[in-house]
Amino acid sequence: MLPEPKTIVFVGKGGVGKTTISSNLSLSLSEEKKPTYLLSIDPASNLFDFFYITKDTSIKSINKYLTIEECDLESKMNKEINKTLNNMKAQYKYLTVLNLEHLFKAIKYSPGLNEYISLLAIYEVYIKIKNNNDYFLIDTPPTGLLLNILSLLKTSTLWLKQLIDLREKIIDKRLFLDHLKTKESLNKKDIPIKILKNEVNIVDSLNKLFTNNLTKFCLIINNDNLSIKEGEYIISKCKDLDISIDFIIVNKTKNKNIGLPKTFKNYKVCTLPQIESGNNIIFNTANIKNIIDLLYY
């Protein structure tokens, strides 16, 4: 078993078949006895429906080698907000009237928070499963939200580094003044820098995961103008975010002769056939093996 799992991130327009392909691939890998973890970070995920499972919990073992998880963003968000709320109450005890609950109800709708919770979910799952899985598959939300998630990662990296630099200057000055006034260094522990460094740790781990040689970004498109145009947009936006698309799957193709634009010429491309409706498990093992071979060998 490898020390790090091979990670495949499925991206693409809504409805192109990200969940179908990732589920099929994960099933196929588990049939080959490769321990696989499939995570969906789509807030409107239907991963459990695909496996005909009721949503009584967010994690389910499908067989000995396959575990699937639908990230419960709502409860994760509430957990994070409550953590801050409790810290607020502990720090500002002198305020007798501290009715923050109503204020914090609004915070969960703040821009960027949903994206952060998605990133946090990937990080937590990755840390949990990295030592005992061969494959880690991530089923992502449609383009808009996914690009926001990836942008947040890049913006956070820049912000956190600047804030840590500034905070370190503040700590230096405080220690210097303490030393001048009391002739000794008080060396107080600074909680904000601890929080910022913890966030940097999360962001760095995710950056490493997304730029790792074992991580492949797989763009799924259909052979129609809309999804091809959106595919081109995803490729160019990912380039801006220093993420490269490694592989393109043209799903729901009726024949093998597909006309793809020049933008896709330099990519490995694989086609998957149109399936009959009502049948979730669609691809034969040979098709799926082909994807893994094209990605890693």
Next chain:
Amino acid sequence: MFNNLLSILKGIVNGPVKLTEYELGELENIFAILIYPNIAGFPIVPTYISMCLLPYIEKEIIVALNKIVYNDDQFVKWLSSLDVT
């Protein structure tokens, strides 16, 4: 004569302290404005960073708010940092 010398020496010692305190105040002000830029109308830092730090940077927020109150009187601020009253 001796008293004058003593005040000069005190000034030499306290001068840098006052200036460093002033500099620290400015850094704390910038830190608070970066974390909560909406109070000064700047683009916003990712919300989760503000949320995580909110319980712990009361001092910086107070410094920033005080700076906003006295912001239009920079001359007085400089004079007070140089101990001119």
